Amino acid sequence: MSGLEDLYREIILDHYRSPRNRGELDSPPAVRVEGFNPLCGDEIVVYVDVDDATKGDAALVTDIRIGGQGCSISQSSASMMSAAVKGHSIGEIRDLTKSFKSMMSIHEEGLEADGETDAAEELDAAELELGDLEALRGVVKFPVRIKCATLGWNTLQQGLDEAISS
Amino acid sequence: MALEQPKLQNHPSDDFDVLQIKRDFPILARRVHDKPLVFLDSAASSQKPRAVLQAMDCYYETINANVHRAAYTLAEEATNAMEAARSKVAAFIGATDANEIVFTKNATEAINLIARSWGAANLAPGDAILLTHLEHHANIVPWQQLAAERQLEIRWIPLTQDCQLDLSNLDALLEGVKIVALTSMSNVVGTITPVRAIADAAHAVGALVAVDACQSVPHLPTDVGQLGADFLTFSGHKMLGPTGIGVLWARKELLEAMPPFLGGGGMIVDVRLDGFLAAEAPHKFEAGTPPIAEIIGLGAAIDYLNCLGMDAVRKHEIALTAFALRHLSDRFGDRISLYGPQDAELRGGVMSFAFDQIHPHDLSQVLDQHGVCIRPGHHCAKPLMRLLGVGATARASWYLYNNEADITSLGDALEDAGKFFTF
Numbered sequence: 001m002s003g004l005e006d007l008y009r010e011i012i013l014d015h016y017r018s019p020r021n022r023g024e025l026d027s028p029p030a031v032r033v034e035g036f037n038p039l040c041g042d043e044i045v046v047y048v049d050v051d052d053a054t055k056g057d058a059a060l061v062t063d064i065r066i067g068g069q070g071c072s073i074s075q076s077s078a079s080m081m082s083a084a085v086k087g088h089s090i091g092e093i094r095d096l097t098k099s100f101k102s103m104m105s106i107h108e109e110g111l112e113a114d115g116e117t118d119a120a121e122e123l124d125a126a127e128l129e130l131g132d133l134e135a136l137r138g139v140v141k142f143p144v145r146i147k148c149a150t151l152g153w154n155t156l157q158q159g160l161d162e163a164i165s166s
Numbered sequence: 167m168a169l170e171q172p173k174l175q176n177h178p179s180d181d182f183d184v185l186q187i188k189r190d191f192p193i194l195a196r197r198v199h200d201k202p203l204v205f206l207d208s209a210a211s212s213q214k215p216r217a218v219l220q221a222m223d224c225y226y227e228t229i230n231a232n233v234h235r236a237a238y239t240l241a242e243e244a245t246n247a248m249e250a251a252r253s254k255v256a257a258f259i260g261a262t263d264a265n266e267i268v269f270t271k272n273a274t275e276a277i278n279l280i281a282r283s284w285g286a287a288n289l290a291p292g293d294a295i296l297l298t299h300l301e302h303h304a305n306i307v308p309w310q311q312l313a314a315e316r317q318l319e320i321r322w323i324p325l326t327q328d329c330q331l332d333l334s335n336l337d338a339l340l341e342g343v344k345i346v347a348l349t350s351m352s353n354v355v356g357t358i359t360p361v362r363a364i365a366d367a368a369h370a371v372g373a374l375v376a377v378d379a380c381q382s383v384p385h386l387p388t389d390v391g392q393l394g395a396d397f398l399t400f401s402g403h404k405m406l407g408p409t410g411i412g413v414l415w416a417r418k419e420l421l422e423a424m425p426p427f428l429g430g431g432g433m434i435v436d437v438r439l440d441g442f443l444a445a446e447a448p449h450k451f452e453a454g455t456p457p458i459a460e461i462i463g464l465g466a467a468i469d470y471l472n473c474l475g476m477d478a479v480r481k482h483e484i485a486l487t488a489f490a491l492r493h494l495s496d497r498f499g500d501r502i503s504l505y506g507p508q509d510a511e512l513r514g515g516v517m518s519f520a521f522d523q524i525h526p527h528d529l530s531q532v533l534d535q536h537g538v539c540i541r542p543g544h545h546c547a548k549p550l551m552r553l554l555g556v557g558a559t560a561r562a563s564w565y566l567y568n569n570e571a572d573i574t575s576l577g578d579a580l581e582d583a584g585k586f587f588t589f
Contacts, residue, residue: 003199004535004586008528013587040527041544041551041558069557071527071542072587148527 006138007145008072015076015132020083023065025049030063031163035155037147042070044078044151048159050090056164057091066152073136073145078152080132090160097153099130103137104146182474182482184569190215190470191567201537204575209353209381209516209563210541211403214467218406221466222459232455234432248458251465252448258468259379259398260389261415268414268421268448269456273380274304276399276414277347279451280376281308283424284397284416285345291317294343296373298323298331299553300352300359303546305378309347323348323364325553329355329506336367343373350393351381354545354561355506356487356513358382365394374420380404384565385483385514387476390415402460407467411460414451421447428453479566483515486564490517490573497577501584505554515568518545518559521580524587526560532586536579 025032025047035044045067050059064086066078081100085093139149188194191213196203205213225247231240233248249264256264270276289295295309299322313320321339324332329352340346346368351358365375376397382388383398384405390398397420402411416424426433426444430453436443444450471479488510494502503520507513521529526542533540540562544551551557562576 004532007531008586040542041548042527043557071525073527075525142531145527145531 003141007142009135009138011132011135012072012076015079016072019066019075019079021065021079021086022067023047024067025063025065030065031159033155033159033162034068035151035158037070037074037151039144039147040071042068042074042148042151044068044070044074044155046078046152046155046159048156048163050160050163053164057089057094059090059164061085061088061090061093061160064156070151071145071148073139073148074151077133077136077149078155080136081152081156084131084133085156090164093156093160096130097157100133100136100153101150103130103133103140104149105140106146106150182478182566184482184567187474187567190217192216192219194567198537198539199535201535204536204538204572204579206562206564206568206572206576207539207541208384208404208565208568209561211409212384212406212565213567214406214408214463215470217470218408218463218466222408222463225459225462230459233458244458247465248456248461251461251468254465254468255413256415258388258472259383259415260391262391263418265446265448266415266418266421268416268451269461270412270414270451271410271457272403272412273378273399273401274308274412276412277304277376277378278308279414279427280347280397280399280416281312283427283451284374284420285309285312286316287423287425289316289318289344292319292342294319294321294341296321296323296339296343296346296348296368298348298359299325299550300329300331300349300354300357301347301547301549302349302353302378302380303548305347305349306549322549328508329357329550329554330512331357331359331364333360333363336364340367340371340373343368343371345374345376347376347378349378349381351379351385351514351516352506352547352550353381353516354518354547354550354559356381356516356518357506358386358513361393361395365396369394381514381516384471386480396420402464402467405464405467406470407464408460410457411464413464418447421451424451426450426453430454432456474566482566483564484510486568486570486573487513487515487517489570490515490562490564490576493570493573493577494519494580498580502580505559515565516561516563518554518561520556520559522584522587524583526558528587529560529580529583532583533576533579536575536582538576538579540576 030047030049047065049063064082139145229243231244233245252267253264255267326332368375374396377395379398379400383400398415403409433453434442501522505518530542543558
């Protein structure tokens with residue numbers, strides 16, 4: 001069962017058993033966003049607080065909580081994400097999300113037509129420190145589970161967009 | 167008639183030889199992750215016996231031509247083969263007239279056809295539709311779409327603790343109802359519903375009954391007359407047939423009065439600049455070239471099932487379901503929760519369960535490493551999931567080609583998953 005050990009690394013199971021930042025925040029002031037994985041029925045709720053919404057992408061995430069239910073991959077990915085983003089600016093989190101997704105072999109199409117810019121940005125993103133999140137690299141071998149791993153991230157992105165637009 | 171039906175091996179019904187049956191299904195010989203395939207996801211889609219694959223090949227190799235309206239031999243033979251399959255389908259569900267069988271692309275389309283054609287012609291603002299908490303999204307969403315457009319009310323038959331329909335308030339629920347749409351067997355928890363009793367009560371207040379029989383037609387003897395149904399829908403691919411073919415059965419007078427669903431070729435007798443004249447049923451509802459090979463494949467699947475006998479299939483599945491309930495609860499005790507009726511006679515061979523607090527998606531991933539195919543998720547029944555208080559379940563479902571060894575393999579794989587995810 002070597003394939004399984006690639007998927008279920010010990011640190012993933014640890015985050016699944018003891019999820020970080022589990023719970024709720026008062027909303028408002030926090031933004032509350034729900035995400036669904038229609039394939040497996042996972043539901044995730046992300047609560048996110050920023051210091052100053054008027055700062056746009058420079059705003060700092062002061063607190064984050066994760067609710068909902070899901071499989072070990074979606075839950076551990078969201079748990080690691082919550083630990084990784086707290087205290088960081090929205091801009092930094094966008095970069096981190098990009099490098100996480102690129103590890104999941106998801107390359108979102110940029111709006112800019114200039115291919116060189118894209119490549120340069122990707123290189124920057126790849127250099128960002130993923131830390132514990134590296135443990136999720138094995139998910140790529142199980143394509144069905146990529147949606148599980150990215151559920152929390154997509155939900156957070158939506159939350160961040162809402163946080164600075166409100 | 168050039169279409170030679172592949173020879174079927176005869177399986178005497180008093181000797182249900184699953185090992186022999188397994189040999190009729192080529193895919194069951196394959197290995198997954200170097201383990202023998204243990205296929206326990208037939209509620210989603212069944213495997214196909216060689217006879218079905220051969221019948222479809224035979225069509226393409228010997229008589230392939232578009233059906234109807236051609237005078238050459240191939241077209242006539244293709245038409246005959248397709249219409250012969252229509253007769254087989256009718257006989258299989260106890261319909262008296264093959265023209266009561268409408269071919270659709272799947273059961274979902276068949277239900278949409280009822281909602282869009284019969285529903286649109288017969289339902290007015292304030293009318294009510296009665297569904298149950300067991301329904302598949304395919305038997306919910308088309309009615310919700312119609313209800314939103316027509317200001318209809320949707321009501322729900324609730325469930326008892328063990329996922330049977332709670333009919334204690336049925337008379338009140340039926341007030342003002344024009345159609346009851348219900349499953350005959352839950353695709354999540356296996357509950358067989360008392361269609362006849364509900365149909366009698368519905369008819370007494372002038373309501374019609376549409377039965378989503380996707381899970382029951384493949385597994386139980388079916389007689390539309392005995393069920394008291396007005397409409398019955400099911401799909402080919404869950405009953406040993408190919409994908410891409412579904413069936414709507416409706417009483418002839420209903421079909422005759424219903425307006426066409428999709429428009430196009432094949433569903434008309436005349437088209438002029440100022441309008442068209444619709445064909446008779448069933449052709450009125452079969453616009454465009456039908457899935458001819460799939461219809462012929464479905465006919466071959468019915469031959470195969472008839473060869474075994476649906477009473478024998480049901481008897482086998484009751485025994486296997488009873489074994490599964492006993493084996494899994496004896497082996498795992500409190501570690502496993504088996505949803506739905508605990509009496510095998512009251513349910514089909516589809517079983518949702520929770521195991522060791524392992525998320526169904528993770529469970530199914532580990533089981534796959536053992537070659538065991540089960541399905542995690544909401545099974546297109548989110549209202550039922552909410553009622554059960556879970557986001558997803560693991561679901562194992564068996565069929566005529568499964569035996570006790572397959573259930574034991576499921577148990578072994580669960581054991582291993584339990585070790586892997588020890589908390």
